[in-house]
Amino acid sequence: MFKGIKSKLDDMNIIKRLCERAEAHALHDQQREPGAEHFLLAALDLPDGTARLAFERVGVEPDALQAAIERQxxxxxxxxxxxxxxxHETSISANPGAYQAAPSGQAVMQELAATRKHHAPLLGAHVVGIVAGMSQGVAPRALRALGVDPATLKSAADGIVETIGPAR
Incomplete structure (x- = not known):
C-alpha cells in the first residue's frame, strides 16, 4: 500500500516538474501556454535521462531539438x-490562475493521464513516445526537420519504457 502511495507521489512530483519546465520553455518562446514541443523539451530536462536516451538511440543529438523548434x-x-x-524586448509571464497548456500540450497531458495505469514509473520516454505519435504541429515538424522518423523515435521511447517497466 505504501509503495503505491509513494509511486503516485513520485509521479505527481515528476508531472509538476514536467509542467513547470514546459511552461518555462514556452515563456522563453514568448508563449503563455506550453505546447507539445515544450513538453518534449521538458522531458529532455527530466533527471531520469530516458527522453535523451530515446533521441540518442535514433542517432539524434537531443540538444538539437531546441534549434529545430525555433526554426519551425x-x-x-x-x-x-x-x-x-x-x-524579444519584453518578457511575458504565465497566465494567472490555474495551469493551462495549449491544445497540443493538453493532448500530451491527457494521454499521460490515460496511460498512467499501464506503466510505472513515469519517465521522460513516456512523453517522447506520446509526442512522437503526434502527426501535426510544431513538435512533429521539428522532429522531421531533424531527420527523425517519428515512428522510429516512438519505438525507441516505448522500448526504453518496457525495459525500465514497472519496477520502482
Whole structure:
C-alpha cells in the first residue's frame, strides 16, 4: 500500500516538474501556454535521462531539438511575411490562475493521464513516445526537420519504457 502511495507521489512530483519546465520553455518562446514541443523539451530536462536516451538511440543529438523548434516558429512567421529576427524586448509571464497548456500540450497531458495505469514509473520516454505519435504541429515538424522518423523515435521511447517497466 505504501509503495503505491509513494509511486503516485513520485509521479505527481515528476508531472509538476514536467509542467513547470514546459511552461518555462514556452515563456522563453514568448508563449503563455506550453505546447507539445515544450513538453518534449521538458522531458529532455527530466533527471531520469530516458527522453535523451530515446533521441540518442535514433542517432539524434537531443540538444538539437531546441534549434529545430525555433526554426519551425521562424518558418511559420516567414510564411506570413514576418521575421523572427527581432530580439524579444519584453518578457511575458504565465497566465494567472490555474495551469493551462495549449491544445497540443493538453493532448500530451491527457494521454499521460490515460496511460498512467499501464506503466510505472513515469519517465521522460513516456512523453517522447506520446509526442512522437503526434502527426501535426510544431513538435512533429521539428522532429522531421531533424531527420527523425517519428515512428522510429516512438519505438525507441516505448522500448526504453518496457525495459525500465514497472519496477520502482
Amino acid at each position: 516558429y521562424g518558418d511559420a512567421l516567414r510564411s506570413l511575411g514576418l521575421t523572427a529576427d527581432a530580439p
